Amino acid sequence: MTVERQELDILAGFDKSKFDYLPGEDRYLTVENQPKLKFNLIGTGNIGQEHMKVTILEGRATINGLYDPNEKSIEQAKDVFVNELQAGDINVFESLEEACNDPEADALLICTPNYTHIDVVRVAAKSKKHIFLEKPMTTNLEDAYEIMEIAKDYPSIFQIGLQYRYKPIYVEAIHEALERKSVGDIKTISIMEHRVPFLDKVGQWNKFSEKSGGTFVEKCCHYFDLFNLFAQSKPVEVYATGSQAVNFQTFQYEGESSDIIDSGFVIVKYENGIQCNFNLSMFSPMFYEELVLCGNEGRLKATETERFVPLEGPDNYLEVIRAGGSPSKTSTPVYPTEIQKSGHGGATYYEHVYFVDNILGKTTSTATVEEGFWSIVVGLAAEESLRTGEKVIINDFLAANPKDTVVNN
Structure with a gap:
């Protein structure tokens, strides 16, 4: 018996294992179809394991196989795959080249530290397999141009892991603002993120700007992607302030002192006149995101909260306040429970849904390499403004590292 995926969308994320007592011929709604595709996971740390889990949950x-030079990461990932996910056996590759050129794999999920992305992509792209590259695509403009060049005529899917656009609050905000035009013409965009400090990583690479790209690249490229998406325009000016106010002030690793900021503000102006501001604090005892769009016909506010205290309130919230007698509303956008808790509020799950859709020939709105490029252009410009104390003009910033010069070197 074969049941196509689209017949089971209503049960997405539903735990079908409780029906394992049924003989195969008696399972229809809960049938477990065999996966159509095989992915190799390159980088098996926190985010790599999240991608592994949602791959199995999504089901197609x-x-x-796995590749990671860190033995402890590999061992944990194997344990999760075999024992927690009960997904069978899994291969472990001895080298990056072996993982990328595995004839069994249809696609490569690249979840390695930021500074390694360019070297991994250089090897991965030779395979011509479908590529999923975690954000930020690179830590500097030179490597970003090179990946743009690689992706320009790439024969397979090349998707960037900017998954915040698939969080339920942002999916609904995109629908209201860009499709329904509920607030009219957007004039200003404000995003806030208040959260805990950067977590531990192998080699503590995320505590150093040289390896992470800086906080405005590593952490905030998600939000700059949302700026670009809602503005529907190109950034022209960026100004940023920030500091290492609380976190890692005395932290050292292998004799090097941490230099990443933990708080800041970024102002971005776009070609079409839209103005944006971003507010970051990474020493807050909670996770809180807020988006506010103001247009000539209304205002939209979307929030996501993860509290570490027993206070009541919705985790997700969206309100649209409209002018001129048009209806206003509030809502609490969520995904099914299993999907919602699978990582990043379910955003990683749907990022995988669309990655598989893309591979199978159904075009979706997943983040392109060009969109990944512009998300880090804003982040890198913000880091430059932070260093100089001056406003950064994007055209001048890009002209200082022209594409032809960089690619040909």
Whole structure:
């Protein structure tokens, strides 16, 4: 018996294992179809394991093999795959080249530290397999141009992991603002993120700007992607302030002192006149995101909250306040429970849904390499403004590292 995926969308994320007592011929709504695709996971840390879990949950693909030079990461990922996910056996590759050129794999999920992305992509792209590259695509403009060049005529899917656009609050905000035009012409965009400090990583690479790209690149490229998406325009000016106010002030690793900021403000102006501001604090005892769009016909506010205290209130919230007698509303956008808790509010799950859709020939609105490029252009410009104390003009910033010069070197 074969049941196509689209017949089961209503049960997405539903735990079908409780029906394992049924003989195969008696399962229809809960049938477990065999995955059509095989992915190799390159980088098996926190985010890599999240991608592994949602791959299995989504169901149309499986993880065929793992590669990571860190033995403890590999061992944990194997344990999660075999024992927690009960997804069968899994291969472990000895080298990056072996993982990328595995004839069994249809696609490569690249979840390695930021500064390694360019070297991994250089090897991965030779395979011509479908590529999923975690954000930020690179830590500097030179490497970003090179990946743009690689992706320009790439024969397979090349998707960037900017998954925040698939969080339920932002999916609904995109629908209201860009499709329904509920607030009219957007004039200003404000985003806030208040959260805990950067977590531990192998080699503590995220505590250093040289390896992470800086906080405005590593952490905030998600939000700059949202700026670009809602503005529907190109950035022209960026100004930023920030400091290492609380976190890692005395932290050292292998004799080097941490230099990443933990708080800041970024102002971005776009070609079409839209103005944006971003507010970051990474020493807050909670996770809180807020988006506010103001247009000539209304205002939209969307929030996501994860509290570490027993206070009541919705985790997700969206309100649209409209002028001129048009109806206003509030809502609490969520995904099914299993999907919502699978990582980043379910955003990673739907990022995988659309990655598989893309591979199978259904075009979706997943983040392109060009969109990944512009998300880090804003982040890198913000880091430059932070260093100089001056406003950065994007055209001048890009002209200082022209594409032809960089690619040909």
